[in-house]
Amino acid sequence: MSRQRENTAAWQKMMREREYKTGSPTGAGLRMTTNANRLALDNYPTPLCATRALLEHESFHGTIMEPACGEGYMSVILEEAGYDVISSDINKKCYGLGNIDFFSIIKEDITKNQNIHSIITNPPYRYSTQFIEHALSLVDEKVAMFLQLRFLNGIKNYEILSKTKLTRVYVFSRLLPYVDNKGIWQKRGAFPHAWYIWDKRAKHKNHIELRLISPEHTHSDACWNLNELIRKR
DSSP states (O other), X not given: OOHHHHHHHHHHHHHHHSOOOOOSSOXXXXXXXXXXXXXXXXXXXXXXXXXXXXXXXXXXXXXXXXXXXXXXHHHHHHHHTTOEEEXXXXXXXXXXXOSOOGGGOOHHHHHHHOOEEEEEEOOOGGGHHHHHHHHHHHOSSEEEEEEEGGGGOSHHXXXXXXXXXXXEEEEESSOOOEEOTTSOEESOOXXXXXXXXXXXXXXXXXXXXXXXXXXXXXXXXXXXXXXXXXXXX
16 A cells, blocks of 8 residues: 555544534535535635646645645645645545545644645635634644735735744736636636745744746646546556
8 A cells, every 4th residue: 555545544544533523614625516515615626737836836845735625636736746645625525535624633633643744725715814824733844825816915814924924925927727606617817826835944034935936837728637637647
């Protein structure tokens, strides 16, 4: 059995042994039975090119958790890059472990079953601040969140970003593809996005690094064809 499968099996065993309360709209499951359910969970899958761009600019090591994996748009790219990934989602039908409420996972789960070093995810936008705080409470290295650029704006967000000592922001120069309200991929969204990085090992200098991701990293034809990518594995 590969290390990836061993890690996943360990989490499955832990989840069976412990009862998790599920059903609150805090995950990002993709395989909804209706479009209304998909929107209720605030799920919009991450373009493949967005995660590839992250890995070209930011390095990680050890095991990574993706707690809002949906159909696996982010997890597949991380695995393709050679990372051990624990994928889960509050939705029962998903790429990884289903029916897992991220907010029910505690630090003891991380250290007891598998020492997860970083969390990388695209959180439901309405629960972004809660995802950030909880992720930072679980891991000792990095947290990477895929969010709209406008997350930098606002008093509430200012408080969370200042308190948690955000380290770096990678801004996409090109508008990324997105899934519309009918579940159809469109070539360009209306809002710019960025990767927000919290590096708990960094020596902070009371400022946030701002870096740009060039348009060449975000060609639309390489952003959403997940099924073809899986078939090639």
